Amino acid sequence: MVRTLGLTQLTMIGIGAIIGAGIFSLAAAVARDVAGPAVLLSFLVAGAASLCAAFAYAEFAGMVPKAGSSYTYCAAVLGEIVGWIVGWDLLLEYTAIVAVVAIGMSGYLGFLLEAVGIHLPAWALGAPGTGAGHRVDLLAVAICLAVAWLLTRGTRTSARVETVLTVVKIAIVLLVIVVGFTKVRTGNLHPFAPFGFGGAFTGAATVFFAVFGYDALSTAAEESVEARRKLPKAMMLSLAVSMVLYVLVCVVLTGMQRYSELNPNSGISSAFRSVGLSGLANVIAVGAVIGIVTVTFSFMMGAARLWYALSRDGLMPAWFGAIHPRRKVPHRATWLIGIVSAVLAGLLPINAVAELTNIGVLLAFVVVSASVLVLRYRKPHLQRGFRCPGMPVVPVLGMAFSVWLMSFLQWETWVRLGGWLVVGLALYAGYGYRRTRTVMPGGSVDLDDLDRMSESDDPAPAPTP
Incomplete structure (x- = not known):
């Protein structure tokens, strides 16, 4: 692969992955x-738990600049079998996330189509059990396949598209906040x-x-x-910007419309329509579609790179990682x-897929937080582009938060993960x-060699902004 992504593009990929269905549908x-x-x-609790884990991820990203994320980190510190379990777990979770956000986007696409007088047949409007006559979420299926096509065009091209769409998404979210606050009751x-408050904590596990x-x-x-310097910065920047926007949008959403009347499929657009701003509701729906595309892009890209790392290391057939x-x-x-994400998005309701996603990622957070704690004491002198603050309290909090949130998930979700x-x-x-x-034979990362790795780890073209 070729090194082409600079700090701006990395931050935009991060924001693109974080802001999407969470704001526009799941909230x-x-x-x-x-x-x-x-x-x-719910979002504040989830954000606090995520921040503790983000510090651990940032330390690893500044130390192990390799594709594979949690799989690579955990395999390097806790051994191959632990790394495989986490990687196999995340392969499903990333794919499920793509499905979740595609389902969220299909609700807004349906909103827009109805606004211009186009009505899809009932069988194409959602997964079985989500409404009368529903058989498949056709729009969600189309979204997954379209994003896969975009990602196969090349990293530089798809990253440019991602950056432009993320800027548009942020502008739409800011418009929601500024105009929405004038309509809050x-x-x-x-x-x-x-x-x-138990409901808020259950909500945290879902969002x-x-x-x-x-x-x-x-x-x-x-x-x-x-990567050692810019990945940790991009992680912190993307999480900080996203959490501020999440909090403000939650206030606007529940302040504009009574919570019991919110539309779970097109929440923000429906809330604006309820206060007489139908024209702006359509603009927001367009922004939601654009915004959620960036999430599917980021996580499908992540899943493919994770699969590449697993195949490169021999844990899965090399054919998949070509x-x-x-x-x-x-x-x-x-x-x-x-x-696979198209099949999940077409046939499963959003809440079931969201919970399946969360339990796997929370499990990965527990293991990554434990890994950074172990490595800090096992090899304290390794070169690190970023150091997790508040050791050992922050990693321990990351583990505790994650286990606590997992306890609020349905037992069926635990069974699916176990299987x-x-x-x-x-x-x-x-x-x-x-x-x-x-x-x-030595695994994908040899910790003893990390201090001898160069800052850029590879000959690279001139940095992009």
């Missing part, structure tokens, strides 16, 4: 069904926690996937210029992830363990 669904106006607390914010896009960002390490000879991207993995991990262990025992001994 309304959680507020209506679980938290009420206390959805604001404080009476809509009472009672603040109609489902109790968590909306505040950890930096995890997918870390998979682009081998396409980043000066790099396109001209475009220099893992094209086969990208298309397979696009197809997936059993399949992964069987694959490792039957193929990966023996194959990786041949392909790369």
Whole structure:
């Protein structure tokens, strides 16, 4: 792969991964069904847990500038089997995230189509069980496949498209905040926690996937210029900007419209329409579609790079991780992830996919936080482009927060995760363990060699802004 991504593009990829369905769809669904106006607390709690883990990710990104993210970090510190479990786990979770945000985007696309008089047949409007006559979410399927096509055009081209779309998305979110605050009615914010504060915490476990896009960002390490310095900065910047916007939008959303009346499919546009701003509601719907495209882009890119790392190390067949000879991207993995995410998006409701996503990522956060703690004491003198503050308190808080949020998820979600991990262990025992001994006996990262790695890790073209 080629190093072409600078700090601006990396930050935009991070913001693109974080801000999307969380603001435009899931916030309304959680507020209506679980938290009420206390959805604001849901995002703050999820953001606090995410920040603790973000510090751990940033330290690793400044030390291990390799594709693979959590898989690479955990394999380097805790061993190959732990790394494989985390990588196999995240392969499913990233793919599920793409499906979640595609479902969220399809609601706004449907909103726009209805605004111009186009009505899809009932069978194409959603997954089975989400409405009368629903058989498949056709728009969500089309979104997943279109993003896969974009990503196979090449990293430089797709990153430029991502940057432009993210700028447009931020502008739309700022418009929502500025205009929306003029329509807030404080009476809509009472009672603040109609489902109790337990509902807000349950909501935090559900919206968590909306505040950890930096995890997918870390998979682009081998396409980043000066990855050790710029990846940690991009992670912190993208999370900070996104959390401020999330908090403000939650206040606007629940202040404009009573929580019980929010539309879970097109929450912000429907709220603006409810206060007589139909024209602006259509503009927001366009922004939502653009914004959610960037999330699907970031996580599908992350899933493909993770699959590439697993295949390169021999844990999965090399065929999956093949790099396109001209475009220099893992094209086969990208298309397979696009197809699987399209199936999930077309046939499953958004809440089921969101919970499946969150439990896997929370598990990865526990292991990464533990890994950075272990490595700090095992090899304190390793070169680090960023150091996690507040050791050992911050990593311990990251683990505690993640386990606590996992406890609020449904038991069916735990069963699905367990089944997936059993399949992964069987694959490792039957193929990966023996194959990786041949392909790369020392593993993907040798910690003893890190201090001898150069700052850029590879000859690189002139940095892009």
